[in-house]
Amino acid sequence: MVPGDLRYTKDHEWIRVEGDEALVGITQYAADQLGDIVFVELPDVGRALDAHGTFGVVESVKAVSDLYAPVGGEVVATNDALTGKPELVNDDPYGEGWIMRVRLADAAQADGLLDADAYEQLIAGG
C-alpha cells in the first residue's frame, strides 16, 4: 500500500505538501519498473516549473525517463545525495530518495491529484 499522506500523478510521481512547499519524488512502482537507477538529472534550484511539464530525467541501466512536475511552482532544493547514490530512489523512494522540494504556486493544485486509493487502483490496473 502506498503512503496514505501523499498525492500521486498518473506518471508515478508523488508529492508531500508541507504548507506552501512540497517534496516530490517517484513511486516504488515507477522505480521497480525502471530497474536499477544509475543517474538522476536534477533541475537547477530556482527553476520555474509548470504543472505537468518535464523537470528532469531519471535513468536506469537501459532507459531514460522524463520526470513531470506534479504541480507548478519554483524549485527551492534538490536532493544532491542522488548524484552519488542514485540507487536511493530504488531503496527508499518516499524517504531518502526524494528528488526536489518546490515552493507551490497554488497549493490547491495538489488536491486535484490522485489520493493513495486512486493511485493503488491505477497501478493495480497494470
Next chain:
Amino acid sequence: MTQAPPPVPSATPLLDRHEALGARLIEFAGWLMPVSYTGIIEEHRAVRSAAGLFDLSHMGELVVEGPEAGAGLAAALVSDPPSLAVGRAHYSMICAPDGGILDDLIVYRVAPERFMVVANASNAEVVSDALVERLAGRSAVLDDRSLATGLVAIQGPRAGAILQPLTDVDLGTIRYYGIAEGHVAGIPASIARTGYTGEDGFELFVDVDRTGDAWDAVLAAGRPEGLVPVGLGARDTLRLEAGMPLYGNELDRHTNPYEAGLGRVVKLEKEGDFVGRSALEKVAHDGPSRRLVGLVMRGRGIARHGHPVLDAGGRTGEITSGTMSPTLGEAIAMGYVAPADAEPATMLDVEIREARVPAEVVSLPFYRRPA
C-alpha cells in the same frame, strides 16, 4: 480487409524456468527473453566475481557439411574457415558485396568437413538465406539446426570450477575459442570456450529437448558457488565493458569491418574470391572514413545510442552504445567519429539532451579480466 494479428514471440525451452525465477521478460528478435531476474547490476557483478548462467537458445546454429564446406564458407564469409583446425573456432562476419555487414558470427570447425556457424537471433534467417545462396553449386549442405539446438552459457571466473564436476571433458584442454564434444550432467553437448562477457566461460550446445536438464544441472551445481541466472540487460553491460560490438548498434548493413576496428577479421590474404572482397580491399587500402572508439564520460551524463558526438569543428559522429558501467563506476560508450578524432586521450563532447558533456576517447576494452 482484416489485418493479420501481430506475430506471437517464440519461447525458448527455458521460458517457464525464467518465469518461475521471477524474470522480467521482453520481446527480443521475435523471442520472449529474460532481461533481468534480480536486477541488471547485481547480475553483472555476479558474472565478474563468480559466474552467471545465460539462456542463449534464441541464437542461430547453421551447420555446413560436405567436402566443400570449408571452401564454400571461405567464399561466403570474410574469414578463412579452412584455416581452422578441428576443435577450433574464430570470430567472423558475413558481408554484402558492398562490404556492409549482414551479421557477425562465430564459426566452429567441429569435424574436418563440418562447420557450425552461430548467428545472432535477429539475423539468423538472413544469414541462413545468404549462405544457401552462396553455397549453391558447392558440394556442401546447409542444415539450419537453430530450432533443434538449445544453448546455455556459463560465464565468470568460477565457470570452469562449477562446470568441471558435471562433465567428462577435461576443461583445461579446451583453449579459448576451442570446442569439444562430451557430456554435461550426462547430456551430450558441444562445449565451447567462447563468450560475450570478457570473462572465462563455456557455451553449451545441446539437443533442444535437453536444454532444461542442462540449465537445471548447471544452476544447481553453481548456486553454492555464487552462480546466478543472468538476463539480456546484464549481457549488454558486460559486453560493452569488454569492448565487444553489438549488431544493430556498432555493426549494421551500412558499416564495414574496418570502420568497426575489426579489419583483422577480414582475411584478404586467403585464396579465392569472397563476397565483398573488392569493396573491402578498397577500404583497407584507402582507410575507413570513420572509426569506432571507446569513450568515457568526463562530465555528468550518460551517453546513449544516437547522441551526437562533437569536436571543436562541430559534429564528428554519434554514439552507438552507452551505459553506466557497473564495474568501472563511470559512464562509458562506444561511437563512430572522424579518423582524426579517434586517438586515445582526444577530448570530445557528447550532446545529451540540451547539454554538451565532455568525453575522453580511450582504447578498448574498458575492462580486461585479471590475468
